[in-house]
Amino acid sequence: MKLHGYFRSSASYRVRIALNLKGLVADQSFHHLRKGEQRSPEFLKLNPQGLVPAFITDNGDVLTQSLAIIEYLDETHPEPPLLPRDALTRAKARAFAQVIACDIHPVQNLKVLNGLRKLGADDAAVNKWAADLNFEGLAACEALVAGGTSRFLFGDAPGLAEICLIPQMHNARRFGADVSGFTRLLSVEAECAKLPAFISAAPDRQPDAE
């Protein structure tokens, strides 16, 4: 298996964590997003969206979209599970992940921020856009899990929700969003920070880190 990614891509970071949690090792290929390498004709053959990650299975099939890739890994390598076992809690974990993967991350990614600049927004306005989105989205995440007392968001082991949370907390800080009030998220983040699966997936640990 092979993961096409970029050190700073949150969506690639998610798949790296998932692979690590499963104990899977994938070859990695890095595509420099700021240089536009994800829009090369060869890469577009892998992912017509021109986005990382793209994931190549052992059979050579190409998968895109980080959450779909992670659920595929979970279905084809069931242990340890990345989703809770009962349908209701599983839905809540997926919803938490989707708040981040649908409503925060894509609206503050490089492509959208560049689009704002084309509309005339200056650096301060672009940064505020991203910071506000991160703050509001993570505030909703905090509300969804407030009062929880388990070690991780939906039980005693990390899974899809943490896989999405940790890269987004990284982004939120990068844009200057104040995450200090999100006590439940911070508590779970601290637990994840103890785990090699999360540590070795971090952007600054990747071979293409700048």
Place this chain on the structure above:
Amino acid sequence: MKLHGYFRSSASYRVRIALNLKGLVADQSFHHLRKGEQRSPEFLKLNPQGLVPAFITDNGDVLTQSLAIIEYLDETHPEPPLLPRDALTRAKARAFAQVIACDIHPVQNLKVLNGLRKLGADDAAVNKWAADLNFEGLAACEALVAGGTSRFLFGDAPGLAEICLIPQMHNARRFGADVSGFTRLLSVEAECAKLPAFISAAPDRQPDAE
């Protein structure tokens, strides 16, 4: 079960289709997004994101995020299945859905378009933003399924991919995106248009339609 939605919300539209495909009937409550009813204190208790849909199970549990709700319905009411049976095709169907649910819809929803206006974009620029996003995203969708010959995107029955596609095609046209070149998507859309589950879920068929 109860669905909190809005006639024009694509994410609510998705859940309506899924309920219909499953033969399930939910009470419906409508929240007028342009009047900001989704930000009322009572609604925020259901969904701290202030977004529709919110779904109340028969046990009174609250679920958010359309894709998580739909997978919950699929897991708790397995027939007819909304996802392909093999893991690889299931991953491709989920990825197709996520192109729409992560990378098109949230970046052209009402909240983001209002944000663009606050940055100074005029109506023409806002509409172009939404039209371009729909065009580019659906072009990627078309590329992901080009060459397919089955009646529906991933087989002989509609599922999660069509549930996301049909509302987005509706949005794309509303913003003036040219979808005429997406022959595979149009072919599948025409098949869906024959099915009561899709017909009765359409925005203009809802009690709150304007």
